[in-house]
Amino acid sequence: MNFDLTNALFGLAGGILIGLSAALLLLANGRIAGISGIAGSLIALKLPAAWAESLLFLAGLVAAPALYALVMAPPAITITGSLPLLIAGGVLVGIGSCLGSGCTSGHGVCGMSRLSKRSILATLTFMAVAIIVVTVSRHLIAG
Amino acid sequence: MRKLIALLAGLVFGLGLVVSDMINPARVLGFLDLFGGAWDPTLAFVMIGAVLVMAIAWLIAGTKQAPVFGGDMPGAASSVIDGKLIGGAAVFGLGWGLVGLCPGPALAGLLVGGVPVLVFIAAMIFGMGALNLVNRP
Numbered sequence: 001m002n003f004d005l006t007n008a009l010f011g012l013a014g015g016i017l018i019g020l021s022a023a024l025l026l027l028a029n030g031r032i033a034g035i036s037g038i039a040g041s042l043i044a045l046k047l048p049a050a051w052a053e054s055l056l057f058l059a060g061l062v063a064a065p066a067l068y069a070l071v072m073a074p075p076a077i078t079i080t081g082s083l084p085l086l087i088a089g090g091v092l093v094g095i096g097s098c099l100g101s102g103c104t105s106g107h108g109v110c111g112m113s114r115l116s117k118r119s120i121l122a123t124l125t126f127m128a129v130a131i132i133v134v135t136v137s138r139h140l141i142a143g
Numbered sequence: 144m145r146k147l148i149a150l151l152a153g154l155v156f157g158l159g160l161v162v163s164d165m166i167n168p169a170r171v172l173g174f175l176d177l178f179g180g181a182w183d184p185t186l187a188f189v190m191i192g193a194v195l196v197m198a199i200a201w202l203i204a205g206t207k208q209a210p211v212f213g214g215d216m217p218g219a220a221s222s223v224i225d226g227k228l229i230g231g232a233a234v235f236g237l238g239w240g241l242v243g244l245c246p247g248p249a250l251a252g253l254l255v256g257g258v259p260v261l262v263f264i265a266a267m268i269f270g271m272g273a274l275n276l277v278n279r280p
Contacts, residue, residue: 001173003183007164011185014163015192021156022193023200028148030210032217033156035247040271053149058250060153065161066254067154075161077256078169079263085241090249090263092238094270097246098278100231104245105156107232108190113197116220118228125229126236127175133240134175 022110029053034106035061036097096126145212160251163189168243175240 022033031053038057041048048054065075080086097103100122102111107126111119164170164185173183204216239245244252244263252260 001169001183003173003181003185007183007185008188011163011165011188012192014159014161014165015189015194016196017155017159017162017192018189019193019196019200021152021159022197023203024148024155025152026197026200026204026210026217027207028211029145029152030214030216031149033152035156035245035250036271039246039250039268040275043268043272044275050145053146056146056150057153057156060150060155061157061160061247061250062153062253064154064157065166065251068158068161069255074255075164075166077167077252077260079244079256079259080168080242081259083262086259086262087266089238089242089244090266091270091273092234092241093245093249093263094238094267094272095274096231096233096235096238096270098231098271098274100228100235103235103247104239105247109193109197111220113194114201114220117222118220118224121224122228122232125232126239129233129236130175130240131177133237134172135178137241138176138179 018105018109019113022105025057026110032106032110033057034102034110036094036103037101037106040098100126145214148212156247157251159189159193160248165189166248166251166256168248170243171239171245171248172243175243 025031025033038054042051042054102122107119107122112123160166170183170185174186176182210216242263246267249260249264249267253264
């Protein structure tokens, strides 16, 4: 995709919003804003004590882009239409984030910011693997 | 109050994903396409903003006995490095690289991302549920 200074500034601003959200959840509620952790806890056999809070957090996450689209231009979402890729990607992301106890938000934002060795190692691992997958699929197979 | 905070945090998180364009898999794949000749570093700026703010929050949390609205602060981060952590992260990276979606942006796209995002979310929930069943305590 095209990238210019505007993307960098909006990226930084959006990142600060994500950080503020995670900070609010930590300092006000004592909870970690890891999306896979929160979502995974809701589909466990035994619901966590704070299930209503988790559900409301996810409701806000789901509602925000729709509310944004009412006021501003709806966000453009460019994604593959390949059913096998979507299914494989979704299943792998679901299994991997549960097995590795975190995703981009849990390990990447909340864990790395407290210098957790686990989170730094997990983030480096999933970044490296994803970069390899994209490089191979875009430039070795497709190219 | 805790419930209101949770809803507000979710809204701000979702807004952050829209503003930063991380809700858009093409933008994320542009970052992961490190060697394609047209690297898109947006995701790095997002991480810098989010991690800096959250690092300050952890410093503040360290000076507090308890969260403002009750409960406990999270315990010290675990330091166990094992196959589950690295294997899980690798499997996660595999799926992330295939589509460019991870759990946050996927759920944020539930109402605005059309059928492909819905398929991804359904598959992701299936994956999480399957693992929860296997990992049943």
